[in-house]
Amino acid sequence: MNPKIDHEQPVSKLYMQLAIPLVFSMVITLVYNLTDTFFVAATANTDLVAGVSLGAPVFTFLMALGNIFGQGGSSLLARLLGQNRIEDGHHVSVWCFYLSLMVSFVIGILLILFQKPMLSLLGANKETFDYAKEYYIWLAIGAPVIVNSFVHTNLLRTEGLAKESMISTIGGAIVNILLDPLLISTMDLGAAGAAIATVIGYIFTMCYSLYVVQTKSDCLSASVHKFHISSQDQKQILSIGVTAAITNIMQSVGVIFLNLALLPYGNDKIAAMGIALKVSLIVLMIITGLTFGGQPLFGFYYGANNKERLRKTILFATLITSAAALGLSLFVILLAPQLLSVFLSYASFIRIGTPMLQFQVISMVCVGLIMLATILFQSIGKAIPTLILSICRQGVIFMIGLYILPRLMGSSGILLAQALADLLTALIALFLFYRHFHWILKTKDQ
Template identity: 45%
Template structure:
């Protein structure tokens, strides 16, 4: 059945069958993020909101670490399935599972040992340090549960089990939503309560994923005995995985850098940006879901050398993503004040947050181009292309745009920097994809 889906089913239908469950799970994650932000903002403590916003890059960093084994593994497994090397694909899946667990434990230890200096690097001050510390501590303790979940949620889709991957994400997010008010208000844990709810939600999802991996899969494994793979395969997983994770690392870097530039303008600006970026995830994560939902389809057909079908997939992906990005830009920009006001009613937060959200949305159509291009690079194993795109949009190109625009325009220059970076990175992405197509 999986071969029919990957080889014969019409491209739009096959793409959507794989991508829609990813998007639905992203939407549930979005709801969780919105609810999480809502409950945190409901405390009415501006310093608490700012403190949690300052630690968000740490959480994003853990997602990036999970992507090393999740996206790196799924990229290789998809190609191995296309080449009919099933036993090797099975071993790669087990390696990724146990690699993520071991690395998660290591991350927890490092984060706790260097807690205070990391919090200072993130930009905390006397008003936000304690709130940031409370949130940081529990996120650090639960690092393994967060990092591990990214592996099965990605590699299950290589066997066509996109629905099961979606259910796992939904289970964790719903649990998180239920636990948020209990820990934040019921048990009066504040910022720590939000982090505890997040960790427990991820843990519940992890248990479900393990059940599916053991009971429902035919070509994947969680056995530690299957985790031994060749050095070349480890290198393949890590190279593509690390390059994929750089995207999320750069997102953490972008948030941290933006917060530092906004710091002279006051904690209210940081709080507003924290809310605006969470709301911006509505567009961003849905676009990510549709872009990377088709990754197994791209990787499989690349591995099987079905070039005609591969071109059809790419054409559909680019046109659909760009159109969707444009629609979201219009909708989010029109309703920006109303959306921001859902989270905090303070007039200055609403005004600043709406402006920030509109600036963030300006580059969504161009971001769509970069997302699909990044997915293509990861799927076909183009390490150089994936690396360039990973460090560009929210990394090197963003910093250059931020430095230039903030000096030229000031405060508004900080806000428009992401849109400028989106346009430039999209141009770079298209040039990379043309080179890959001509070469392959």
């Protein structure tokens, strides 16, 4: 039994105790993302704004790499705790921690060596190349820190140390926010300053998380002597972790294809979409926090074979996530021009960006259902359904939409592609959920 989580509490109370700290972490993460955007946009250089936007998929890729070990490890750890296998949890956490450092170090070197073809792939042109390069290089240098910070923040939440995980994330974000004006504006480092501030913030997150593991955790370890787990556990971590990472990679690929689709319409369209995507995180990150809040409980109750508590957790998660998605998306749709004007006040920019932002959030209820189903399947170790959902929303279905809809509707088709992909993927998610969990609808309270 996990001593950090009181499973005698009502499911709704327990769920929110785990989810609210993560929501706060996500909101602060949003704030520092928007701070980067604010100070970059304050230069009034749309090529600089576009260059930073083009580098965003690199960060998403590094986050995906971290989630291979963070989410993959959390999935297995929750189930181990449900079976009261604490010592095995130590070994899982050590393996994830050190292997993520080694893999990300190699990835960082490869990103630096192949920077020119990578920047071209990202959509950088003559006007934006130098700005995108500055941002890209520093993210590549900081790859081990960025990747590794996602490991312990995920594992700590699974143990029940949600507040400590929140502090590590918020602390890193505050460091980033404080450094942004200094590096971007005062020192005039531009895109490089934004990336350097991000890396230093993640150094704080990684170090504080490691401190918590060493001083407060009962279920995690950082002892290198425990760097060995069974091949079966490795398979479990990687099968779930890789499918979780594919979701993030698809986000990167989706943004790349979106930028390439907008490129013929001008850099101002790419800049507007970059900021619209940032603002839409107001909704997306809160939904992410609410859905991920259930991850430790989904895995624990599944591992303990407690079907009734699992059923109650899933039903509550669906209700709270859908309500939040609906309310927040309506807020953003109604105030889209005002939200965009915080970053750039040009009337032409707001005119371009408003429909972009509205179409990004119009289908957020569908996104919430997709994320909840994906996290549920990750938590219980179901790799195939996770993989299917991971490659659909911003992958296969989105790219098909980007190919077909602009040819039928022009630039409006580019905006509609994401909403259509969200709707179709949500239908797939509901089908997969019913196939694997139809018994939930029939289980009665005990």
